[in-house]
Amino acid sequence: MRTWAMFLLWVCAWAARSAHARALPEGTLGEEGTGRRRPEGGEETLRRSRRGWMWKQFFLQEEYTGTDYQYIGKLHSDMDRGDGTVMYVLTGEGAGTIFVIDATSGDLHATRSLDREEKASYILRAQAVDKRNGVPLEPETEFIVKLHDINDNEPKFEKEVYMASVPERSHIGTSVTQVTAHDADDEMFGMSAKLVYSISQGHPYFSVEPNTGIIRTALGPSDMDREQREQYQVVIEAKDMAGQRGGLTGITTVNITLTDVNDNPPQFSQSVYQFSVPELAPAGAGAVAGRVRALDADIGRNAEMDYTVVGGDGLDAFDIATDGRTQEGVLTVKKVLDYERKKSYTLQLQVRNTHPDPRYVSVDSKDLAMVRISVEDVDEPPRFERPSYVLEVKEDAAVGTTVSSVSAADPDILKGVVSRYTIDRHTDVDRIFNVHSGNGSIFLQKPLDREDLAWHNISVIAAEFNNPQQTSRVPVYIRVLDVNDNAPTLASVYETFVCENGKAGQKIQTITAVDPDEPPGGHRFYFSLAPESSVRANFSVRDNDDNTASILTRRTGFRRTQQSAHAVAVVISDATFPMRSSTGTLTVRVCTCDHSGNMEACGAEALGGAAGLSTGALVAILLCILILLLIVVLFAAMKRQKKKEPLIMSKEDVRDNVVSYNDEGGGEEDTQAFDIGALRHPEAMEECSKLRRDILPSEPLYAPAVTRRAAAPARDDGDVRDFISQRVQEHDGSPAAPPYDSLATYAYEGSGSVAESLSSLGSASSNGAHDYNYLSEWGPRFRKLADMYGGDDDDWDS
Template identity: 80%
Template sequence: MRTWTVCLLWVWAAQSVDAMALLKERTVGEEARGTQKDREILKRSKRGWMWKQFFLQEEYTGTDYQYIGKLHSDMDRGDGTVMYVLTGEGAGTIFVIDANSGDLHATRSLDREEKPYYSLRAQAVNKKNGIPLEPETEFIVKLHDINDNEPKFEKEVYMASVPERSHIGTSVIQVTAQDADDEMFGMSAKLVYSISQGHPYFMVEANTGIIRTALGPSDMDREQREHYQVVIEAKDMAGQRGGLTGSTTVNITLTDVNDNPPQFSQSIYQFSIPEMTEAGAVVGRVQAVDADIGRNAEMLFTLTSGDGLDMFDITTDRNTQEGILTVKKPLDYEKKKSYTLQIQVRNTHPDPRYVSLDAKDSATIRVDVKDVDEPPRFERPSYILEVKEDAAVGTAIGSVSATDPDARRSPVKYTIDRHTDVDRIFNIHAGNGSIYLRNPLDRENLAWHNISVIAAEFNNPQQTSRVPVYIRVLDVNDNAPTLAYFYETFVCENAKANQKIQTITAVDADEPSGGQRYFFSLALESSVRANFSVRDNGDNTASIFTRRTGFRRSQKSMHLVSVVISDGDFPMQSSTSTLTIRVCTCNRDGTMELCNAEALSGSAGLSTGALVAILLCVLILLLIVVLFAALKRQKTKEPLIISKEDVRDNVVSYNDEGGGEEDTQAFDIGALRHPEVMEESNKLRRDILPSEPLYAPPPLRRATNAPSRDNTDVRDFINQRVQENDGSPTAPPYDSLATYAYEGNGSVAESLSSLGSASSEAAQDYNYLSDWGPRFRKLADMYGGEDSDWDC
């Protein structure tokens, strides 16, 4: 068996010693294993030395390749037939081997912190045929560390806090640094901590990096100084010269403890407040100073003594830590003008380690009450008065009283708020407050009256106050009892004597204090005393009984029974009510079979009055429907005249009642819809044309004093209009009167009015209208008028 022989040149003595020891160990091991194999094959051969580990210094700065060691095989006889081959991590790039000599070199500088060792494999082969001369051997190249990394802290800035008043040596925080160098080789990673800034308040343990307080409780006062900045350094090589250093900053804050009691900012506080201020109103605020903060500065204010403990109260504002003085009860200037109070303040969470639990501060508060003009005050918050309902007008019911609380004692004037006494039943004396009746009372109408009385200062009417007055109207027996219901009962024709046919009861609007008690009896003047009787049951009810056997509906179908009802109060009131009893035919069981119409309607549940009311409702509904239809029809009609310009000759009067149901051609009212239909003169009328033109004008006669002139223009105009009306099928009826406002051009008659005459007494000749007389009389006969009604 062939073995490797390795020759290593090493410059350091310590490393050479390690190498020799390792070489010796491996040689002994190989010899033992070789001996065992030799024994197995009964042949013994000697093995050469073989290295498993090489050492290389990191951060090499030379220009040449760095020599690592030499690999040599026993098979190499020095004749150049052996070639060395290197494989593994970095082979050929980082590490190279001389194929002939076996010298191993590193091509560049290496960093142990990046990779501490490399695993390589070497083999000797025949240079000519490439056949391995022995098996492949694995070895390690380990980098030797140098101090090339400074210590680094986990954070650049640390935040820490410690309570103020802490003792010396109190732990604050621990800072640690890391060194990337090999801590197993030399002292490159051996760190020592020191403080470079923060003396004399803090110190640091050299080996652990724990920062502790360096001064006593009196020197570590937050109220004096709250924030500190400490710089800690870490140095390798155990702090020796030449070591590398890293640093960090630690910001330390002293936290507050309750070591200061609160104190008032002033010894006396002065406030003023108007009288009559409502309870809960703020009088003022007091302030106290506490050097502590947060929970340690929370305060509690209390009133300890003074003459206003029952009038004032004090609380603490949790936001501002101020004492708020408030009114507990309304103040009265006339009773007390000023108050003096003693207050104290202390912490709500005291710390007995620093301040006594009884630590507190005191101050004085003075409150002045300012006078204001107060409204009158009533003696009572409300009044309850009683009066009988039969009290006479002017009777005094009671009185109210109010006074001015101010020192000047202004007179008071009383009035009743009429919004609370709309019916003006009561009145009040303006000077003394006496309330009396102005109108009669009726308890049955209203049993309670709630009014409001206003009191105003005479000198200052704006200062008013009011008080409720409740007036109870006491009952007087002034109403007679009556039947509770409208009783309408019946008696059978086959009824027996002493048979009960109805039970009645009564009601009374009065309410006596002892309760109602009614008495029933038959009226003395009752004509049916022999037929029916009334029996008082003693429980405010009565029963109606028959007094004979047999009733005949054919003889008398209805009986009226007069019942007298009296009450039991004083003065006694009574009334007479009539009970209607119908006579009906019944079967043997007493069930009604036949009765008159009134009885049947009553038994059916509807009285005569109800039926009448229903009929009236039906008639009213029918009337509403008819009116609605008429209004709707009237709204749908088109206007007679559509435009204002169409009124020149469209005034039409007619009085045609028509010819009854068979007259369907009386007249056409289409002419009233629009004047354009009058132009259709060539159409025939649907009504009967008169044999003689009704509107044909007679020949006009001129006045004796008028100039001679022919009025052909007026005659032509009237004839044209008459023909249009006679020939138009849409014109009004022939017995209608049409009036046209046309005078013609240049009438020789001039003005027909006496106003235009030269003299009002001048005689005028109107004979030119004499031919119109018969035609106007014919119109008068048609319309039923007199001749005088048609005078022109």
């Protein structure tokens, strides 16, 4: 029916256009096109060609299910006279694939079913051309093909499962969450996309608004109790066609959780608790006496609670705190318990929420419980009367004097006695003190010296009578009181001078004193010249009343040549009873001074040196002398024991040492000049001498000077060369033997050898003339030796 309506509409439009075109004067422009006309003067003018259609858009039903092509409409041009010369051409979106046109008739069809949700419209262009030559008969026209929507899509929610929460005890109508669904159908055409929400599961606890999808609570506060039920599952439907019959439906699930509010006060699980604690249990947070538990149906922050002790006779002995992890009340001991004094305690506990909600639970909501705690008896060590003792004793107290006493008792037995007292010797290594094992009296075993040690810190141990393993100890601090047992002395070693031209009454030195004692009122020293002093006519001592004194001259003029130094004896006394005094000596040297009193020269006599040196200085000097003597003795001993240089040295070292003398040796018989045997290995020396006797020639290798004129008989030098070469190889291969080539040179030298001396001084004739014929005779042999020893021929010739 829709196709026939479109066709009738097209026919009416075509008729209207034709009538309008005929009404136009010939040669004028109409709405459909332009053309040209020829006026009477033969002038050619433009005129419009009228089209056979004015369609802006065509409509097509989506989801077509027929087997034939779906007819859309017909395109026709006024230029088409029905003679088959006009051809219609279609271009644009889907032309030739989705949309086809009959080139002759202009009928437009869709080749397949289309989905509006995939694409709602298509833009196409059509044009009429001359079939014979393809020349366009009119301009191209654009039109739209729109798809009519049908309800072929069900609503879809944004999420398949929604998660939501709402506080328990909420009022009716409290908003929980909102769900949203979408329909792909055209919401501008019909009711295909008009959605309505409804609840299919979740009654009677929740409801949903039909138009907005907002989910709200449907029951009152008393019915929405998390402690009764915490989780709810609600199913929401969305239906198109405004919920009418035949519409499509989509569903989603909403999981709703009731969140907790503090609507339950805590309550103790028991009304009375029983615990026991041993006496002497350590006090503090770690001394747990027991745990109590209160129950709260709420969770999280709403279940946090505070425990307090509100009554009973153990307020000062016990405390309670909350375990943040388990929310239990932890009872702890505040002080050390004593079974002999109190055997049990009663406590009243209170628990309440830390964060109460006044909307549901009163701030004063609380619960109470009773706790009974029994103290268990244990075997206790002895207990001293005091935690520590501070005692005093004078430093001049005699050995055996009782300083004071300590006392301990066994607390398990009323006024029970201990077996024995002892002193911890780790605290009194020198064993200065001791204690009576029965009554705890502390007495002296050695004399005291406050100046050596003013405080003694010891520990006294008390052991139980019935169980000696049960012990306790107490610190005892003993202060040594000062007595005046030390005389004051000069503060330092004083040595001053007086000028030869000094005046009477002149101050030459100020002295002071020291005293290791510590009188309560401080030191007061008195100074005076010793009555037996031999310098009373020369010097005097003036007490300055401030623990210092001045040394003054009593006459004018001193002579260094007569006496170069004076010893002034000064008596120093203290003011503490009993009074102590000592005599100190001050050395005054006589010096030459200028007019201003500046010292120029002084005599260095033994008196000044001795007076100026203290005992410690003399001891130090003696020690230095002893150390120097010891160093000298050790140096001498080490020098005697110094190891000799090794016998075996390298071939180069021996050769260098021998050649560097640049003179002749004394030969084997010259025992005064050098002992050649010391350079030889004993075995090598013995073997060498043995071999030399075996090859000793009938006449000396080096003949005496008197016989050198006679021609020596011809002999083979090969034996000597072979012998020396063999000896060199043997000695080079033995690490214990000296280099043979260097030592062998001594075997043929010296005044006592068969060859005698090679020096020209020993070869002179009786008339003083020297015969050098032996050079021509022995020259070749020296060159052979030079070749063997690596020397230079020129050296051997010379």
